[in-house]
C-alpha cells in the first residue's frame with residue numbers, strides 16, 4: 203500500500219465567517235468556495251464534535267455506525283478506508299470489529315479533526331492509520347481496499363460525483379462502498395419534526411458546546427437541502443452496482459451500500 207500522502211490546506215486560521223460564508227449559511231455552499239468553508243467549520247467545532255454528535259443524536263450515532271459496519275460486511279482481515287474520518291469514530295469501530303486483524307486507514311482533510319482521532323487510545327491500541335488528504339483525490343492505487351466507508355460526509359464534499367468515483371476507484375472489484383448519512387424520514391410528520399429539531403435543538407446544543415451557531419445552521423441546512431434517497435441511489439448507480447438504501451431509526455439515518463462491478 204502507498205504511504206499516506208499529505209495534502210495541506212491551511213485551515214488553522216479559524217476566523218469568523220466572512221460575508222460570503224454568511225450567505226452560504228442560508229444556502230448550502232457550492233463550487234470551489236465550499237472546501238475552505240467546510241474546513242474552517244470543522245476546525246472550529248473539532249474539540250466538541252463528538253459531544254455534539256452524542257447529544258444531538260441522543261447517543262444513536264454510534265449505533266448507526268455499528269449498523270452500517272455490520273450491514274456493510276466489515277470483517278477481520280479486510281483493508282478498510284474511512285473517508286472523511288473526522289475524529290475517527292467509524293474507523294475505530296471498524297478496527298474493533300476486526301479485532302485488530304486487518305488494515306484500517308482514516309482519511310480526512312482537516313488537521314484538527316484528525317488530531318482528535320489520533321489521540322483516541324483505541325486507535326493506538328488497534329493500530330489504525332491516519333492520513334491527511336482530500337477525499338476527491340485519494341492517494342491510493344486502484345483496487346486497494348475491500349471496503350470504503352464514509353460517515354455523515356458526502357453532503358460536505360465539493361464535488362459529489364468525483365468523490366463517489368474516487369471511492370469506487372480505490373475499491374477492489376466486488377468491494378463495497380458503505381455510506382452513512384444523516385437521513386430524511388419518509389413520514390412527513392417525522393421529517394418535519396426532525397428538520398425542526400435540526401434547526402432549533404441541534405443548533406442550541408451546538409451553540410452551548412462551542413459558543414457558535416453558524417456551523418450548526420449550515421449543518422441543518424445541508425441536511426435539508428441534500429439529495430433524497432431516490433436521487434442519491436441514482437447517483438450511486440452511475441458508479442456502482444447492487445445499490446441498496448437502508449433507512450435506520452425510522453429514516454433518521456440513511457445507509458447506502460454499493461458494490462464495485
Ligand SMILES: C[S@@+](CC[C@H](N)C(=O)[O-])C[C@H]1O[C@@H](n2cnc3c(N)ncnc32)[C@H](O)[C@@H]1O
Pocket residue numbers: 240241244285286287288289290291292309310311312315335336337338352353354355358359360
Ligand atoms: C461530519 S464530519 C464526519 C466525521 C466522521 N466520518 C463521523 O462519522 O463522525 C465531516 C468530515 O469530512 C471532512 N471533509 C470534508 N470534505 C473533505 C474532503 N474533500 N476531503 C477529506 N475530508 C473532508 C471534514 O474535514 C470533516 O472532518
